[in-house]
Structures are given as C-alpha cells and as structure tokens.
Amino acid sequence: MDWEEWKRWTTARIGLGRCGVSIPTREVLRFRLDHARARDAVWASVDFRDVFDFLSDRNLSFVEIRSKVSSREEYLARPDLGKKISAQGFQTLEKFKESDPKFSEEFDLSLVVTDGLSASAIRDSLLPFLEFFLKSLQRLRIKTAPITVVKNGRVAIGDEVGAFWKAKTSIVLIGERPGLSTENSLGLYLTYRPSPGLTDERRNCISNIRPGGMSFADASRKASYLLNLALQKRLSGIHLKDEETSSLSDGSRFDLIKEE
Numbered sequence: 070m071d072w073e074e075w076k077r078w079t080t081a082r083i084g085l086g087r088c089g090v091s092i093p094t095r096e097v098l099r100f101r102l103d104h105a106r107a108r109d110a111v112w113a114s115v116d117f118r119d120v121f122d123f124l125s126d127r128n129l130s131f132v133e134i135r136s137k138v139s140s141r142e143e144y145l146a147r148p149d150l151g152k153k154i155s156a157q158g159f160q161t162l163e164k165f166k167e168s169d170p171k172f173s174e175e176f177d178l179s180l181v182v183t184d185g186l187s188a189s190a191i192r193d194s195l196l197p198f199l200e201f202f203l204k205s206l207q208r209l210r211i212k213t214a215p216i217t218v219v220k221n222g223r224v225a226i227g228d229e230v231g232a233f234w235k236a237k238t239s240i241v242l243i244g245e246r247p248g249l250s251t252e253n254s255l256g257l258y259l260t261y262r263p264s265p266g267l268t269d270e271r272r273n274c275i276s277n278i279r280p281g282g283m284s285f286a287d288a289s290r291k292a293s294y295l296l297n298l299a300l301q302k303r304l305s306g307i308h309l310k311d312e313e314t315s316s317l318s319d320g321s322r323f324d325l326i327k328e329e
Contacts, residue, residue: 080250080281113188114141115244117218120182123196127203130172130215132165134158136183138221151223153265154230158219162233165215172234177211177300179236179263183222187244189253194279195242198255201289209297224258224272231263238299239263240292245276254279257288259295261305271306273299 072084085096117133124131135158137150144151154162166172184191206213214234219226224241231239238261245256255278260271273295278288294313299305 082249115184115188115191115220117182117191117220120191120195120218123199124216129203130169131218132161132215133218133220134161135220136222136226141221144221148223151221152225152229154219154226154233159233162217162230172215174212174235176214176234176236177238178206178296179214179227179231179234179239180216181219181222181227181230181239181241182216183219183226183241183243185222185224185243185256186246187252187254189247190244190255190279193253194255194285197280198242198278198285198288201285202292205289205293209293211296211300224256224269225267227258227260228263228267229265231260232265237262238296238305240296251277251279251282254282255288257292259292259299259305261299261303261309269306273305273309273311 075083082096085092087093121131121133135155136144137153137155138144138147182191182195214236217230217234219230222241222243224243227239227241238259241256241258241260243256243258245251245254247254254276257275257278259273259275260267275283275288275291275295277283278285291313295305295309295311298311299309302309
C-alpha cells in the first residue's frame, strides 16, 4: 500500500514528501492553516444561539449559566475556576427551579453542555450528536433534568450541576482540546452520583466525536449503553466495565478492550 492509499484512512501527517532538505511548501502552508484553526477553536467565544434554537424547537427545558471564569484568558490560566458555578449561576438555577414544581424532583440524568477548549466542536459536532442522542434518551424513558448550558466550563462543573438537580447521573458534552487536524472534536463524560470534589477515575469518557472521528450515531449508541449500565449498576468510571461487542453504523464490528 502506498502513501496516498494510507492517507485515505488517517488525518495524521504522513507521507509529506520533501523538497531538497525540507518539506514541500504546500505541507508547510497546510500545517500553518491547521495550527491557526486549532488556536481559533481555543480562543473563540462560543455563540450558543443555535443550541438554544435547537432545544427550543424540540420543546426542551434548558437554562444558561456561567462558571466562575470572567474571561477567556482567565479560563485558560485558571482551570479550577472553570470547574465551579458562579454565584450568579447558582441564583439563575434557583430561580429556574422555583419556576416549576417538577424541577425540584430527583432526576435520572443531568445533561450539561459547555464550550470547553473548542468552540469549533460546539459549532460542528454538538447538534448532530444531539440529534441522535436525544432520541436515545426517549427510548430509555428516563427522567432528564433541564439541560444546563455553561459558558467557560470544565468537565468537573458537571458535578456541581448534577448535584444541584439531584441527578443520579450526569453527562457533560464539552469541546475537547484541539489537535492540528481535529479542532472540532466533542467529548462526553459520564458520572454516577455527581457531587463536588469527584476526580476523573469516577467518569467514563467517549472521545473524538466529530466528522471523520467517532460517528455521531456510534457515539450516541455507546453513550446510551453506558448510561443505562450506570443506572442499573449504580456506578461509573473505572468500576463500570464496558464489555460490549458492538456493530458500527457501517455494519462492521469492534471488540472493546476489557479493563483488567
């Protein structure tokens, strides 16, 4: 198999060629373009209006809050502040909860959407994934809290949000740290019994959800499987063993590596 054939199967920088002792100009320019896209994904401010329109069109309850971060610069310099809800955010949640008695009930799932480190992931990957995943949640017939959209959030902010909604599980959908060819990758983090102070071994992660990565249909199916398993077994993270052998959307199959 030659280099051109290999390139059909990966976005990695392989078979670049050379011009004298250097690489061709086209590859240098491609690298600079991808680097610029990755930087833009990190620094860009997310406009959630398309997300709000998407949720409104489906008559879904949602609320928007902010973390303790005051700017994008602070977000990058102070990861700890992105893990906590701002005082104003808690006030917004309290007012929203008081607006309807059903919001004070215990929920099976708290679904959190936050920008994370990639505005491009929210733009390109979030809504196509939600198209599949929301249908999966309907089939599971679980009680889902109002969807919480967080500006400048980190993964752990899902613990505070989930605890506020008294949810058995939380799922955080977040823009992942961009690579040089994967600036629009969405990450999903599942936690059973979310509460402030949990660490990452309590979470299950599905990564690289994007066009050209893990398909939206496969990611939705896997997330539904793990969510249902977490509710049944009342645990998540390293104690939740994923031993499923599954069919991919293209009809092929894969065996998941079992944790020892």
